[in-house]
Amino acid sequence: MTKRTSAKYKLDRRMGENIWGRPKSPVNRREYGPGQHGQRRKGKLSDFGLQLRAKQKLKGYYGDLTEKQFRRIFADAERLKGDTGENLIGLLESRLDAVVYRAKFVATVFAARQFVNHGHVTVNGVRVNIPSYRVKEGDVVEVRTQSKQNVTVLEAVQLTERDVPEYIEADHSKMTATFVRRPGLSDVPYAVVMEPNLVIEFYAQN
Structure with missing residues (x-):
């Protein structure tokens, strides 16, 4: 954890x-x-x-x-x-863990860091386990084959509380996500x- x-x-x-x-x-x-003292901190x-x-x-x-x-x-x-x-x-949004989170491969930002750390994703076919890795425009992030049936991944994909933003193209049938462009403030959900x-x-x- x-x-x-x-x-x-x-x-x-x-x-x-x-x-x-x-x-x-x-x-x-x-x-x-x-x-x-939490209730008194209203100054x-x-x-x-x-x-x-x-x-x-x-x-x-x-x-x-x-x-x-x-x-x-x-x-x-x-x-x-x-x-x-x-x-x-x-x-910030081009960090690998942020892209994994935005693509809905995991439920939380914290889980994304752990997911990347444990070597569950590749970038352009190469395994990357550094959460701070900076994804470039056009890079394809993919969940590794042996991790695609992970229960937490399958559950995260079904979450309805958030959608995949427009600057990421996610294909949940293949568990891939393409980083289309670096977003601005108004693009980030x-x-x-x-x-x-x-x-x-x-x-x-x-």
Whole structure:
């Protein structure tokens, strides 16, 4: 199991939002934060607090990203031409574990990281077990033959709580997914509002 599995819903409660849109999220029942003082944390956030919250929410959404990993992706986004916020979202969504999740081969972002780590997928026919591997436009991600009948995979494909986004072409009969293009913010089916512009402000000042 990944290191954040037992604590993943704490992020939901700390943010006060159902980050992944999962039906079992405690936010559906309790709208206050975790811990004994959670119900008292309703003060108005400062600009810094809003920026930090936006960064924590976006970073936390992708599972087990460390601050070092997230900052490296942000630095790459800054170096690319165009809008840094849009670039940041595009780079996050081009991670192999994110593509596996978006293609509905697994039920959660956390499961996607574990699925890739255990060597269940190939990229263009080559086995890749690095969740942070950056998928390029036109790359074909496929569930390995011996894993295609995995119960968790078959169940994930049938999930109705989310659809495969347009920037990924998934063929669930073959368990393949083609990364069509790097998406922008408006293309990504986040269950909550993400604010990469505040993430940019946060790193600009810290």
